[in-house]
């Protein structure tokens with residue numbers, strides 16, 4: 443019997459003091475093997491509860507971590523295939539499997555009648571600097587801190603105009619450019635504070651501005667889910683610090699490659715790029731006057 447069985451054995455499935463979404467999961471547990479809640483769409487995430495006795499959980503054959511209470515998170519890349527298979531296995535046999543239909547999204551695609559400019563050949567200095575920056579970003583994503591931020595209903599890091607949507611892409615005379623990997627929040631002026639959308643551990647706080655991202659802050663929300671905040675004017679936290687949802691973690695700016703002050707917020711679950719807008723309620727309308 444593992445720790446999860448002990449916990450569930452001790453309090454049963456009608457445990458007290460479980461968060462609302464998990465109560466929902468428990469109620470569904472008898473009819474659905476994984477009690478999934480959330481949006482099975484490209485760029486979205488689902489939470490679930492592994493069947494009792496699960497030894498290994500996999501999504502399309504890749505192992506998915508399970509929290510101590512049996513809950514887990516899975517998410518789907520911007521370009522995820524229409525079907526994903528979730529399977530739970532005991533030590534020697536399959537317990538449950540489920541094919542999840544992942545709804546496609548209508549990404550904003552703009553066709554422009556110009557050729558995609560070939561990237562300029564970078565100088566050796568730049569190439570070296572960029573490689574070091576990318577290595578820091580990779581290391582931050584691989585950190586794997588324990589945080590319960592992934593369980594929370596997220597809040598907007600800042601209130602402003604959505605000036606760029608996740609997934610938007612330009613196609614230059616038939617050649618697709620890179621899609622927009624985050625949600626841009628424009629507040630009009632630099633220096634507006636922004637907050638942590640959920641609890642997390644700071645995995646990168648680049649005080650020396652990166653060439654594209656500028657001052658970059660990355661948070662690990664646990665279970666492979668992370669946030670990145672680009673173009674910051676100022677960072678209010680340091681690497682290794684645990685932050686709480688709503689805590690001011692920096693100020694919005696235009697450092698790195700940015701045309702004006704805005705917060706670019708991107709989210710990933712492992713290698714999948716996610717749409718942060720799906721994790722928060724609709725953006726509040728700015729107050730007039």
Ligand SMILES: [Zn+2]
Nearest residue numbers: 606624626706
């Ligand atoms: Zn952006």
